[in-house]
Amino acid sequence: MNDNTTVNRRKFLQTGALAGGGLLLSFYMPALGKGLKRVPPAPATCAPNAFIRINADNSIKILCGHSEMGQGTYTAMSQLIADEMDADWSKIVVEAAPAHQDYFNPGFGMQLTGGSASAYSEWERLRKVGASARAIMIEAAAKKWNVPAAGCTAKDGFVLHSSGKKISYGDLVEAAQGITPPTDVKLKDPKDFKYIGKPVKRLDTKEKTNGEGIFGMDVKIPGMLVAVIQRPPVFGGKVKSFNADKAKAVPGVQQVVQIDRGVAVVATGYWAAKQGREALEVEWEDGPLLDSVEQRKLYKEMANKPGSVALKEGDVSAVTGAAKALDVEYETPYLNHAQMEPLNCVADVRADGCDIYIGTQAQTIDQMVAAGITGLKPEQVKIHTMLLGGAFGRRAIMDGHIAAEAVQVSKAIAKPVKVMWSREDDVRGGYYRQFSHHKMIGSLGADGKPLSWLHRVVCQSFMIGTPMEQMAVKNGVDMIAVEGATELPYEVPNLQIEWHRGTEAVPTLWMRSVGHSYTAFAKECFIDELAFAAGKDPYQYRRSLMDKHPRLRNVLDVAAKKAGWGTALPAGRARGIAVHESFKSFIAQVAEVSVTATGKIKVHKVVCAIDCGPTINPDTIKAQMEGSVVFALTSAFYGDISFENGRVKQRNFHDYKIMRINEAPVVETHIIESTDTMGGVGEPGVPPTAPAVANAVFVLTKNRLRKMPFPADVRKTT
């Protein structure tokens, strides 16, 4: 396996500094510039498995197969290993693993970071990996001392013997050679955890505060050119013809080549490439001309007809004797992930191999896609995973188009190239969170309890037509498209969840919390509507219907209690509540909200309670809840990708707005101590926020916000 490729200057500096300590694992040749290549490693490092490299200077390198996109996985995965290994945390260095089956996500069967799954899918494996390395160190020391291993123990990077002898892991590197890693290892009792469950400091903060961290965008390899691609202005469009004369006349532009997804302008740098693209003349053959106004009408009509049934309990059509009935519609728009780092990829295609430098969530797919384009074997394609400047799902794509473009351009020009997306390219690049329409029909009995609940979702599927279709589609329903709707935690005797597949005119994709991002909005606002229709407190109403969901009910109770639910607030403020399970975690949020004199929503505070089972790093969990709330508020207040004549109307951050610091609320997170099943933390904080805010706005204005983004003046809308 190849773990010796990186372009991280910081790592170079670290390894260089460590060289004085003894064994130099390998070294870089900085003369090559930022595309640093390493020579093969010296033989005497201890590699007990694919994840750990123990060096003679006592440093321990962890090779992380999960991509670091801000969620803290480099630190969390290292905590799992370091704890069971009894390593010294100050000696841990983490690096991106290469693309290799050793690093396949145990749950996905490929190297893919997503689904908030890293922590719970590695909880067993990486602790065993650490424990196995610990056992090797103990056996090596026992061998060196010629004593039984049973008399040895390990602590903070040392093996200790009952006689008082002590030796560091680094000094055991040679003795450890040839020892077979044990497969049957005993894991720690959680009460003995030293790093797991503790707010250990992130390993990547220094390089993210001094400019040294290398993101995909920052990669430069020898001979590399920069390309921007003119893609069709309409999804499904194709190049009819192009004239590159004017583009080639721009100083710095070297070549103009057509690839599958458009026309690439290749230059010595980004500015020249961009100017060249502006001068490029392309005639397009348009695809279908989507119009958002028409699409809204169509979806509304579809929502009035029965869809494919995702879930049926009782019979919603046979309900009699309802005291009250509600029939309302909710809607959410297409959304762009808008990660801060625009998409990019460096590819160097040669006859004997291909190197790809990319901030990707899906190494295996990129590797396969590049192999397909180049005719190389997958193992000849080396994926160098860089830091990801945000991702939110946009960098986990089943067609691997970000890498594919760069590979095609590099292949065409026979040189290394960095394909860069402008912000406009990114905003208009598709792969959006779906536009969705929701028909909600409910009825209440005389006691105020729900008698029936129909939730009909209309939206596209990004699963159908992919290798994941078989897993996702059941009885004609894309279960990912209706996730969250089908797990209604409230007791309703007659329940039906339906789905209509929307117009497949735009490429769509998972975005942070995926289906839950819209189903929870409809579901948690609608239960609030039922509560008010029943004349009940919305917290107590929810709680009375959740007997079969104790973990969810508990977070609801904790959030309500910590937020002071029912206590007085300053004039003009109100609370709204929402609770939702996703990615195996349970979250409730209470939003404290006011509305300004001009009708603008101000969210002052969000109290969040989460039960994600055992925790690896509580500070990371808090950070994810804080970030999720802001992410969700951006969607609630601003997020909207819309179409006119097939063209995306939005362009950049001036018309695709992101929440800023002056609007951001205080987020207070309470983590439930739990030994129950472990869940994810990257996504589940998102779904409850928008409904909690909308429910608070209703208290203040008596207007139900049933459409995202919320209007700029919430006093006027129903």
Next chain:
Amino acid sequence: MISLKVNGKNYEVDASPDMPLLWALRENLELTGTKFGCGMAQCGACTVHMDGNAVRSCVTPLSRAAGKNIITIEGLNDDIAQRLRDAWTAEEVPQCGYCQSGQIMAAAVLLREKPHPTDEDIDYGMAGNICRCGTYQRIRKAIHRAAKASTP
């Protein structure tokens, strides 16, 4: 050739005078700590100091930057910078980290002008810098912490 003074060093850059400073920093000088986010002064990821002011290098043409004293995240090494980095570390601010160079560059100017900023000062001084990971609450705490760490 355009003469640039960046982080105390003089450079001659062969580029068009209308090219934004950002690309000279990132591609010609290989100072990639300054990030590209939007290209139209909307997000602040490209923030650098020019004669002590925070500017958006993505819309600052080289003709305007020539001869000015430019500081990037790599060259930000004064007492304020140290306090900010310590505070950023203590509060565990960065998530993906892509915007944080720009955040720190903006915060450094804020603290120079307002050594003890109020929440309103922070809102005003930092609203030009987007963080899509939503680290705002921690940025606020870290700026207050850095301000408190100053020697009176």
